[in-house]
Structures are given as structure tokens and as C-alpha cells.
Amino acid sequence: MLNTSRKWQSPSGGFSFENTRRNAVLETSLSEKGYSAPKARKTGTTIAGIIFKDGVILGADTRATDDMVVADKNCMKIHYIAPKIYCCGAGVAADAEVTTQMMSSNVELHSLSTGRPPLVVTVTRQLKQMLFRYQGHIGSSLIVGGVDVNGPQLYSIYPHGSYDKLPFLTMGSGAAAAVSVFEDRYKPNMELEEGKQLMRDAIVAGIFCDLGSGSNVDLCVITEKGVDYLRGYDQPAQKGQKEGTYRYKPGTTAVLTETVTPLTLDLVQESVQVMDTE
């Protein structure tokens, strides 16, 4: 009987925590010398979504920060999930990216299995169940928006797994700045151009009033007819024109003496290799 019994093998999927002890030792030894271990890069973001007359508009800034340094000036925070469902991600950049990619493949499989186009609630449910299972350790806040048989819908999902269904939503470090624009000017059943302008203004509020958000405004308009991904819809924070020139004219510094020394070089070896160009 002993021959048939097998040693218990721990499941190979999911997260591996092998390096946690090593990381803890490294952190203490670094902090003794006065250094700090590198932190996970956060997107420090402004993301938002609104429902307008014909569908959903999602918006995001494009700055990724590494503590106080801008790591990426033009990253994409609006991720594809399904043909008419997109998701904005805030929080830890890697978590948001990988979570949305996983969801995209799950939703594709589910849709093939049911034989129907995916529903926005399906995406929301799978996301919130996964985030709740990880009890907030996956630090991604998400706004899921899309159009399905039940019409346009917008959901927000927080890192601990709570979710909300609302006509306008903002998340990320610039959420407070962006939601103030919505609270002032949002109306139900807006036209497309009005909606795009409102979304642009909300993201710009986040870009200017939040240190963690910046660079350009990305928009994604999802309607029954299809998706319009407007990358770089607006660039409010472009470099300005310099008012004066700061170059020195040639001759500003007087040349007193000039010495030219030619270097003599000997040809040591020459080899020619013919390239086969047929």
C-alpha cells in the first residue's frame, strides 16, 4: 500500500510566496544601512466613467508614477475586456494590468461556452469575487463600462471587493477632483459631444489638481454600434514656448591660444569579408 500512496503536492497554480522570507530579510538589512527596498509601481491615477444617451464614455489620464518620479508619460489605463466592454484600472499598475488581462480571457471563454456576447455584470461579478478572495492584497481599483443586451452599464470595483452601479464614477488619486466636475455638470441623457467634453474636463481636473495624475487624456466611447478608442484625445500639459533664447554667441569666451596635435595611426590589420547577397 505504501507504494501507491503519493506525497502530497501543493497546488502549482496561483501565487507563490517562496520569496517572502528572503524579501523580509533584505528589507531589514537595507533599512539598517539607510536604504529602502523598491516599492511596487502605482499608477496614481484619475479614471472616470459616465453613461450618456447612446452608451458609455470611459476616461483616464496617462501618467504612471514610481514614488515621486514619472515612470511612464503615456501609459494606457483603459484596457480591453470584450468587444464592447472596457475597463479602467487604478492602483498598483501590475495588478490592474494582469487582473484585466485575466478577466478578458475568462470572459472570452465564458462567452464561447454560452454562445452569447458577454454581459457587463459577468465581468463585474468575476472581478469582485476574485478581489474579495484576495482580501485587498491585489491593489487594483477598477471601473468597468460597456454595452450589452441590457443597455449601457457602469460599475466600480474597489480593491477589497465592494462594487457599485452608478451613472457616473471616478476612482484613483484624482477621484475627488474629477467627481467634483461631475457633481456640478452631469445630466442624464447627454449628447455624445457634451459627454466627451464633460469627461475631458473631469480628467483634466485630475491632471491639474492631483500630483499623481498627468500627461494626456484618453477617452473610450462605447455604444451599441461599436467602440471609439480616442488615445491622446487631449494634451493639456504640453511644454510651453520659451520666451527668450539662452544660447551664448560664438566669441563670448575669448580664445587666447590654440594648439593642434595630429594623431599618427598605423594600419595594423585589414580583413575583407564578402557578403552573400543572393
Add this chain to the structure above:
Amino acid sequence: SVNGEWRSSKVSTGTTIIAVTYDGGVVIGSDSRASMGGEYVSSRVINKVVQVHDKIFCCMAGSLADAQAVTNAVIHQLSFHSMQMGEPPLVQSAASIMRSFCYNHRDELSAGFIVAGWDSKRGPQVFQVSLGGMVLEQEFTIAGSGSTYIYGYVDAKFKPGMTREECLTFTTNALSLAMDRDNVSGGVVHLAIVTEKEAEKQLIPGNKLPVIQSLE
């Protein structure tokens, strides 16, 4: 809190919830504010009164993620139970299912609930299922962070066997008073009124709430 630590905190319901029985039914009510770190209102219109079955409602308090997860699990289990029994479930069954989740996962969850409704066996009932899984049946109950401000009011003003109108006034006044004093309760008032005949939902917007300046 100058650096915005609220951003990395959990979404909490920070709530005021109440359920009151009257002659022929039960009124269940809540505020509508979800907050983060006691500083940022992440949602000002959230509905904390969730329908778990045709005539049974449940109010959430505590961590929003935990409360939503438990409530969804209870809806799922209660619908199975009801199909197996072939009849509408008892309010006590709903409270019992809720309690088993809260007790078995008491170390991982931080959410409290009020389960209230009507069934054909015992009529209108209110159960409080608190944090660790204790279940108490009461004629009326209040819970959540805002409830501390209205214990005096509800103790003084509650009468058993009120009419529907008296009960609605009592509940709305209690919620108004709590929302005025508690910083993490606010927004609109969500109500559900359950009787033998039907379950009716109401919403009272913030500007239509009673302004209580003096109590005779």
C-alpha cells in the same frame, strides 16, 4: 490624513440602519453613504437595504465588501432553501443562514446585519445579526455607527402596535436624527415596507427629510 491615506482604506458603510415592527408589517430603513477612511464619501446613493427574498430584507453595516459578499451568498442559499421547502422561507431561516456565515468566518469578516421581513408562520419579525454571529430577535432594532446617536430617541418614542403611518414617521425621524449627527451616515433614506400583501420600496431624498427642531 493630509497625504490622502483614505485612498488605501477599505470602503465602509459607516451606517445607520433600522427595522421596526408595527401592527401588520415591518418597516426597514437605512441611509445611503459609503465612506473611505472616515474622510471621503465614495458613494452618496448606495442602497443598504437589500432584498434577499420576496418578503425578506437585509440591511448591511460595516465593511462594504464583506457585507456585499455575505448578502450575495445568503440570497443564493436562501433561494435554494426556499425551492427545497417548496414555500416562501421564514425570516428566522434567513437570519440563521446569515448567522452561520458571520459566525463561521468571524475572524475574517467585519460586517453586521439586520434581517427583517414577514412570513406566514409568525408575521412581521426583526432579527439583529451582529459582528461575531449573535442573533437577537427584537420588536425593533438599530445598528451601525450612527445608531449610537439615536438610542435615546428610539427608546423614548417606540410603542408596540403602531399604525403604518406612525411607524414610517418614527423610522424617518430616527434616521434623520442619526444622519444629522454622524459624519459617516447621510444622503437619502431608503425604506422598505413589508406586509402580508406586498413588499414596497420607497426613497426619501435628502431635501425632503424631516427637519427636527424640537420634540414635544
